[in-house]
Amino acid sequence: MGRRRTPELYRAPFPLYALRVDPSAGLLIAAGGGGAAKTGIKNGVHFLQLEQINGRLSASLLHSHDTETRATMNLALAGNILAAGQDAHCQLLRFQIHQQKGKNKAEKAGSKEQGPRQRKGAAPAEKKSGAETHQEGVEFSVENLHEVQTDFSRDPLQKVVCFNHDNTLLATGGTDGCVRVWKVWFGEVEDECQ
Template sequence: MASKRKNKKNILAKVNFPLYTVQMLTSRHVIVGGGGGTSKTGVENGFEIYEIFHDGHKFSAKEVTRHETGGNVVMNCCAFSDRKNSFLVAGQENYSQLYKVNTKLIEHEQVETVGDTASVRHRNTKPKEHVDNNKNIKKELAFDLNPLDCIQTDFKGSEPLCRVVRINHSGKILATGGTDGDVRLWKFPTMQPMSILKGHTKEIDDIDFSKFDNLIITLAKDGLAILWDAQTGKQKSKLTWKTPEGSKYLYKRCRFGVIEDQKNKCMLYMIANATNSKQASFLQQWIPEENTLKKFSEFNETLSALAVRDDGRFVAVGTMFSGSVSIHIAFSLQKLLVVVGAHSMFVTGLEFLSHENTNHSISSVAETAVLSISVDNQLCIHSVPYRRSIPLWIGIMVLVLVLFITFMLCAYMGL
């Protein structure tokens, strides 16, 4: 049974521009992007990077870096990091901008204030990894976004627009899609063209690589969901399903997950909206290579955002009209949490905190947590606490008691 709650005390940050894209940079740093475009409204365009904390009771965030992009709104982005380098690709108008993400440590003295007087005592208010052996000095991680290559990725007449950028999991291929309906593959991070996937007739809505980089899924406003072989660039199939009463549906977002205990097997999650907004929308679970719709969850409003946690255990969905966010168990699509009115306007992006339990991770404080953004300028977080379970020793005692009562009952009845 899903728990429901209204949006209370889960706003991490308020930015002074509408937000359209969200990505985790590290296990505890998130980047959001957006803006007001080229219009003379005074609304800026750019990125904000925040570090996320948990004080034992609630999540909070601190601004780390701000990067402005001039007159170019940031509509989408994708990050990739290995042990040597970190990169960010952002869709900005009709082109894709590649950034090198450099990290640096900033040191400053930390003084505890008692009343109106600065005390000589100093305290550690951040995790231990940020604090030098000299307790008066605090080290914090900051980021520089250095622009590198810039490539045009859409070529539709006088109004080209890059709609999607996605880097595969090995960091070797970049996929971009725009209003011209073509999906272009580029060598990453050299940004050299590789091939063009031609199968859609209208603008691209979403792209994703499978966890094993062997498949690509593309969605467009022509209503098609096309599965491609990522190695050859050849079309494998078009995913089709029997719509309710023959109604017309359009896919909006897609994300691959994994099937537990099955190597090289993937699950696919998509959201589908009816062209008639009065009809139900669906969160769907597919076995893509079998062209099989396995499960679905029904919603009574249009869906706008989708995320799958990196280990494939949880799925999150954002809505258009109510600005709500829901978290589901990926395997069954059962709802764990519904946050009604998480935003005052439609949800534009979702991103799970990493499940990896490292020294720098904050994911261990909850079973799962997802970040959400909207054009209401807010970055929010929604978490599912660990579900209670019966301790093993209590379970054993109950089992022994049941067996004892059963034995006594059978002896009493002479069985």
């Protein structure tokens, strides 16, 4: 008998390097990419909605955030603030989820009126901004807050990142072998602690 294939929850269009779960929002955050090389593999952070459907775990893409030429190699989560290790830098991102309200009465009434039939056009071209909302009724936004260089070696690369218990400090480590601790204030990394 052949090996049993494990079911896939989600398949990203790029190599994955970091995963984080936000249990309060029911999100799985997946990040990675092809890096700076022009291989055609995009770099991004995907925000996935986790839910149980008929007793099975399901993940649907809510939002795709394009990180341009930088692949996110590590992540830390503090509420709705995400610290993303990209090359020699730590990028702070704020994400927000807004449930859109249902159609108002005028829109609902207008939908019953007879009029010219609306045809479906061609599928829209892929958005280049990476700011795509994928689930109906949900508005998702990602904002770049602040960026700081965290590794200063000849071939710099941030390898790890984490927040402390009250999310006021951010620890980073990289290929230069140094652990650095940064003060975090309203989504900005102010300075390195001594």
